Amino acid sequence: MTTTPASARTGLQARLAARPHGLPAPGDLEIVEVAVPDPTPGQVLVRNLFLSLDPGMLLLMAEGSRLPLPRYEIGAPMHGDAVGEVLLSAHPSLCPGDLVVHRLGWREYAVSDAGAFRRVDRDAYPSPSLHLGFGLVAYVGLMEVARLRPGDTVFVSSAAGAIGSLAGQIARLTGARRVVGSAGSAAKVAHVTGRLGFDAAFDHHDGPVLDRLREAAPDGIDVYFDNVGGEQLRAAVEVMNEHGRIALCGALQHQSTGRPDPGPGDPVRIIAKRLTLRGFTVREHLDKAAEFGQRFRGWLRDGSIVYDETVVDGLVNAPAALTDLVRGRYTGKTVVRLGVGDGRDADR
């Protein structure tokens, strides 16, 4: 097809205005309205539907990011996972109406070479936002990284969060004997043991984590799915059974403070119990996406898994929502629905 002139199209995008120290202050991120260019040959114009919010985005704003992703540059639009719909295509691999996932989030419209976008099944999930979910992270963290075995006791930190809520449920569905979780408030604890079906949970503010974890897992833990680092990681090392395995997925606890995490502590304990600690990201495990997708859609269909999602409306509300996310105000996966809720009319 040929491109349709649409030079009058504008859209919002978020840019890094200043590098924050810790949590972003008002003004560190700016929302600007920009002209949206037509796609040139080989390019595609996508209208974004949902932007994924992820605590790791804070690290990408910071001066010395240690994540294996390009950091955010001042004055440039930020990147992030998004799902959108092809509006105009100048490449034969994608057609208008296709649903695509990509990394050009934090903007209402994305224009790039077709290779930047990956088509996904429109009918896979009840909402396109589920394509941004962290189920695959939870799945490979348990199955490939921590080598979950039937009968294991599994501990999941940040158990009400985007990854933890799925990790605990998937552990149960794939053979764990007991699943325990930690979360940041009494309400979240109730949510984790109630709606999400964990066997036990505790508020990590509630006294020494080590004591709470011992109560929740009196026979010790075999697998720890770590989303937070810090005191909970050290407590898990103490409570681990011999040959325990720790999947290091995130380090939320110290991320918001900017201070380095002291880490898992004395290696003598790790040696004495023959523990394995392994850091991972989902990108080394994309070969498991098809296997996971099939199982996950089955669990959703038969109601054996709860997909917990917080939806924030409008890109203008995304910066504050990211801060709220890091502060622990939400449960489940947090996404921003774009083109609504900001008093503007998006082109749709």
Place this chain on the structure above:
Amino acid sequence: MTTTPASARTGLQARLAARPHGLPAPGDLEIVEVAVPDPTPGQVLVRNLFLSLDPGMLLLMAEGSRLPLPRYEIGAPMHGDAVGEVLLSAHPSLCPGDLVVHRLGWREYAVSDAGAFRRVDRDAYPSPSLHLGFGLVAYVGLMEVARLRPGDTVFVSSAAGAIGSLAGQIARLTGARRVVGSAGSAAKVAHVTGRLGFDAAFDHHDGPVLDRLREAAPDGIDVYFDNVGGEQLRAAVEVMNEHGRIALCGALQHQSTGRPDPGPGDPVRIIAKRLTLRGFTVREHLDKAAEFGQRFRGWLRDGSIVYDETVVDGLVNAPAALTDLVRGRYTGKTVVRLGVGDGRDADR
């Protein structure tokens, strides 16, 4: 055979007299001469030839040992790996003259049920002391725990020590592209790069370990065989390449001080580089003993590996030798030759 009366036989044994704080002080270990009983039916009497000295013995003396071994009890003889010769047997599985390895070290004579002793090949090595060597630890740490791959750059700490001296050489013999080591003196560094054939080495007292390690391994390291923990472990995490693997074998650095080791540090680095840290002991990997033994004897025969050993004479000299070992006075494997060097006549 029937047992021969030998009730007049006596021998030395070492006992823990007081729990040391840090390094043992004179008097914390006492050497006593005891009567050696005849074996009762089912038992065997062994004259020990060599006792293995191991820095982990310090941990077994301490109040709160975290090793998965029984700690030493006050007033009781200490245990430790030893190799000896059967003198009297009251069990059909062992005959006088058999060479055996066992855990009843720190004594000139060991009497126990035959199951406590494992017969080994008298002709396997030029000296029986080689049966106490840590080659299997080094081998499984590299091959099974760190999953050494051809072309890897390998860093070995305590590279002049009993395990490190073999780990570096075995890494080279099994496909490492570059082998670098650290040691505790200029003389040891020269020994490591000279006699042991490492590509580079540095003295860990010589300025920041991180700088020295970066110079020795400008392209980063893929495998770290950790014998020390502490600053060297943290530096290795910094210098590791993506998907690097750390075999946690020992934590010498903080062992002598009694203070806990702060550990490998911020998990964000471990996640970002997708590192694996795994604590191990040789006991989970004994299924590799035959494979290793065959390869090791081949390397010894054709001169492609140097077996470095320090021999101390006499049990009376063993306590001071253990302190000297922890202080880094020796290279290679340290053993005590029993029944000699103490002015006494051992029954032989």
